[in-house]
Amino acid sequence: MSDYFMMEGYGLYIWSSYAITAVAMVFLLVTSLRGLGQSRIELDQLETLLKSRRPRRSKSRDARP
Amino acid sequence: MHRFAKPSVFLKLADTLMPWMIAITVITGGTGLYLGLFWSPADYQQGDTVRIMYIHVPTAWMGLFCYVGMAICGAMSLIWKHPLADIAARATAPVGAMFTALCLITGSLWGEPMWGTWWVWDARLTSMLILLFLYLGYMALVNAFDDPERGSKAGSALALVGVVNVPIVKFSVDWWNTLHQPASVARMDGPSIDPSMLWPLMLMAVAFTGYYFIILAIRVRSELNERRIRALQLSGLFEQGDGTTSGSALYDQGHNAGAGK
Amino acid sequence: MNAFMAILRRDMRLALRQGADSVMVVAFFIVTTTLFPFGVGPEANILARIASGVIWVSALLAAMLSLERVFQTDYEDGTLELLTLSPVPLELVVLGKVATHWLTTGLPLIVAAPLMAVMLNMSTDGFGVLIVAMLIGTPTLSLIGAIGAALILGARRGGVLVSLLVLPLYIPVLIFGAGAVEAALLGMPVQAHLQIMGAILLLSLALAPFAAAHAVRQAVE
Numbered sequence: 001m002s003d004y005f006m007m008e009g010y011g012l013y014i015w016s017s018y019a020i021t022a023v024a025m026v027f028l029l030v031t032s033l034r035g036l037g038q039s040r041i042e043l044d045q046l047e048t049l050l051k052s053r054r055p056r057r058s059k060s061r062d063a064r065p
Numbered sequence: 066m067h068r069f070a071k072p073s074v075f076l077k078l079a080d081t082l083m084p085w086m087i088a089i090t091v092i093t094g095g096t097g098l099y100l101g102l103f104w105s106p107a108d109y110q111q112g113d114t115v116r117i118m119y120i121h122v123p124t125a126w127m128g129l130f131c132y133v134g135m136a137i138c139g140a141m142s143l144i145w146k147h148p149l150a151d152i153a154a155r156a157t158a159p160v161g162a163m164f165t166a167l168c169l170i171t172g173s174l175w176g177e178p179m180w181g182t183w184w185v186w187d188a189r190l191t192s193m194l195i196l197l198f199l200y201l202g203y204m205a206l207v208n209a210f211d212d213p214e215r216g217s218k219a220g221s222a223l224a225l226v227g228v229v230n231v232p233i234v235k236f237s238v239d240w241w242n243t244l245h246q247p248a249s250v251a252r253m254d255g256p257s258i259d260p261s262m263l264w265p266l267m268l269m270a271v272a273f274t275g276y277y278f279i280i281l282a283i284r285v286r287s288e289l290n291e292r293r294i295r296a297l298q299l300s301g302l303f304e305q306g307d308g309t310t311s312g313s314a315l316y317d318q319g320h321n322a323g324a325g326k
Numbered sequence: 327m328n329a330f331m332a333i334l335r336r337d338m339r340l341a342l343r344q345g346a347d348s349v350m351v352v353a354f355f356i357v358t359t360t361l362f363p364f365g366v367g368p369e370a371n372i373l374a375r376i377a378s379g380v381i382w383v384s385a386l387l388a389a390m391l392s393l394e395r396v397f398q399t400d401y402e403d404g405t406l407e408l409l410t411l412s413p414v415p416l417e418l419v420v421l422g423k424v425a426t427h428w429l430t431t432g433l434p435l436i437v438a439a440p441l442m443a444v445m446l447n448m449s450t451d452g453f454g455v456l457i458v459a460m461l462i463g464t465p466t467l468s469l470i471g472a473i474g475a476a477l478i479l480g481a482r483r484g485g486v487l488v489s490l491l492v493l494p495l496y497i498p499v500l501i502f503g504a505g506a507v508e509a510a511l512l513g514m515p516v517q518a519h520l521q522i523m524g525a526i527l528l529l530s531l532a533l534a535p536f537a538a539a540h541a542v543r544q545a546v547e
Contacts, residue, residue, distance in 0.1 A: 010114045010178050017117050017171040018102075021124070024163050025276060032283040039290035046297050143540075198494040205490050209481035218544050219477045223491060226473055226537050230495050233526065237498035241505065 072149055072289050079282040086282070090275030097268030105261045115262070117175040123270040124168040127277060128196055131161025132224075132231070135203070139224035142217075148292075149285070151217035154224055155207055156284035160277050162200035169193055188242035192235045199227050213291070329414040333422030340399075341430045347392060348430045352438045355388040359442045370447045377446035378456065378507035384442075385435050385460065386496050389467040392431045393492065394485050396423050396475040397542065406479075407546045416539040424465075424472045424535070432464030448511070455510035455520075462523045463503045469527075469534040470495050476541035498526055 101119035138154035141147055172190065173183045184190065203220050210216035341347055362380045366372055400406040409419050439460055440453055448456075474492035478484040506519035 010112060013114060013174045013178050014116050017120060017174040020170055020174075021120050021167050024167055028159060028163055028280060029276075029283075032280050032287070036283050036287035036290070039287040039294065043290050043294050043297075046294055050297060050300075195494050195497060198490070202487075202490045202494065205487055206477060206481070209478070209483065209487055211482070215480065215544065219481075219541065222537065222541050222544065223477055226495070229533060230498075233498050233529075234494070237501045237522075241501040 075149060076286060076289070079286065083279070083282060086275050086278050090272050090279060093268045093275065094272030097265045097272055100268065101265035105265050114175055114178050117171050118262070119265045119269050121168060121171040121175055122266060123273045124164045124171065125193065126270055127273045128161055128165035128168050128193065130274070131157050131164060131277065132196060132199070132227070135161065135224045136228035139221035139228075142221040143225060148214065148217070151214070151221050152285050152288045153281065154221055155217050156281050156288060157277075158200055158204050158207065158220075159284075160280050162197060162204065164273070164277075165193060165197045165200060169197065186242065188239045191242070192238045195234055195238070196231070199231070203227070213288075330418050330422050330425075333409075333414075333419055334425050337423060337426035338429065341426060347395065348434050351388050351392050351431050352434045354391055355384050355435055355438055356442065358384040358387060359446070363446070374447040374449060377443055377448035378452060378511070379504045380446060381439055381442055381448075381456070382463075382500050382504045382507075385439065385464070386467065386493070386500060388435060389431050389464065389471060390489050390492055390496075392427065393471040393475045393488050394478075396427050396472055397479055397545075398475070398484070401479045401545065406542060410543060410546050416542060417535040420472060420476070420535045420538045420542065424468045424538075427472070428465050428468040432460075432468055435464060436460045448507075451513070452507045452511045455516050456507045459503045459506040459516075459520060459523060462520060462527055463499045466499050466523070466527045466530050467496060469530040470499075472538040473534055473541060476538040476545065479542065479545035499523065502526070 097119065101116055105116070105119075107113045107115060135154045135157045138150040138157065141150035142154070169190070172193075176185070177183050203223055206223055207213075207216040207220040210219065359380055362376065363373060366376065397406060400409070410416055412419075436457060439456060443453060443456060471488075471492050474488045474495075477491060478487050481487055502519045502523045506516045506523070509516045509519060
């Protein structure tokens with residue numbers, strides 16, 4: 001098994017290129033999701049704020065973006 | 066086409082497709098990794114380092130694919146003035162830049178054991194590097210304005226200018242390289258590719274494409290949220306209208322305002 | 327054509343009244359070129375080998391440095407907005423500003439280039455081609471640069487940004503400009519290089535005014 005991970009001595013090159021790719025892709029995914037979460041929270045806050053500031057006929061307002 | 070460009074319609078579509086995209090990405094990515102790392106044989110010339118190809122080549126494809134996508138979005142924004150096109154271009158840039166950078170990094174990691182050097186000024190490498198610069202320029206431009214919509218529009222114009230220029234740059238780099246060091250660099254297009262290598266390559270390419278669309282959906286959605294936040298802030302500031310506009314109507318309102326119609 | 331000349335005359339008068347701009351561009355060009363011998367050592371044949379590349383790179387940087395002023399002052403004082411509203415096609419206005427940029431930047435650089443070529447020990451065989459190549463190449467730099475200058479109007483840190491946008495697009499001019507001089511030094515035909523540079527110039531002449539005008543319209547909207 002350790003032979004396999006050595007990859008004829010090229011293991012370091014191969015595994016690091018796979019690892020870097022994985023890390024970069026996960027990082028972009030996480031930052032994108034975090035940005036989405038942030039914008040949702042901000043939007044919800046703003047919507048409740050606006051609702052409380054001027055009460056109106058409660059019409060269906062889809063809070064979910 | 067116009068129907069899908071309406072933000073609320075796009076969001077509904079993205080919601081429906083999201084599970085499928087995730088499934089496709091995970092399945093093809095998993096299979097591709099398995100085939101690439103375990104099933105496919107080592108190359109008779111390059112040994113096990115050929116396994117780097119299964120990420121190197123698809124990332125190169127994605128880097129180009131994302132740039133073409135950005136340019137198409139730029140054209141759509143120029144011709145039909147869809148704000149969604151600007152947003153999509155803006156959401157594409159980080160993915161494209163990441164894939165281009167990964168292509169260069171993995172290529173470097175492949176080049177060290179094979180060519181004995183991390184970097185050569187080969188035409189292909191150089192044009193990928195310039196592509197990365199174009200992405201970075203686009204991203205810097207888009208984020209340099211206080212008004213994000215102005216940034217997106219400027220970015221779309223830049224993406225279009227870039228797409229006229231990319232073939233010229235590519236051509237001149239090829240020319241420059243052949244002038245300076247004619248065919249001294251080992252080329253990667255060796256023997257025609259075996260199915261045992263083609264399968265993992267294709268599966269990884271599909272997985273990366275799926276990943277791109279997932280990120281695109283996420284980033285477009287958060288950008289739309291942010292536009293809605295701005296719209297709400299404005300409507301809150303000026304206390305306009307009866308305030309009963311529904312969420313999706315607000316999206317489309319922003320859409321129409323952006324379209325200038 | 328009258329409108330074009332009017333814009334050219336106005337911008338030239340403004341540029342010459344401020345005066346220092348062209349001088350600064352040339353000074354920057356000379357100082358940058360002077361840095362290279364310090365960096366790579368004073369050996370005459372090494373300098374002769376890299377002279378054409380050094381001159382072109384320095385010219386690129388100098389041309390880029392002055393891009394910001396193509397539209398910036400007119401944008402800030404509102405002149406640009408009036409120009410977009412005027413019946414004169416904006417593309418023509420852009421072309422006038424490009425011409426001004428070239429006359430105040432490209433032309434002084436062409437005059438200064440042979441001087442630096444002498445100091446870098448370049449063989450005299452390359453001088454003629456260097457000047458011809460710069461005559462074809464520097465207008466292209468002004469044209470492409472105008473697009474970048476228009477895109478960054480109203481942006482934060484526009485000066486740094488414009489270099490990031492424009493320099494990758496300058497690469498073909500650099501390759502063929504330096505290539506032409508190098509070919510001349512090696513006694514090879516230079517026609518192909520100059521023809522391609524001419525083609526790039528014509529292409530940017532046809533497209534850049536429209537792209538830059540589009541960007542200006544976005545900026546003043």
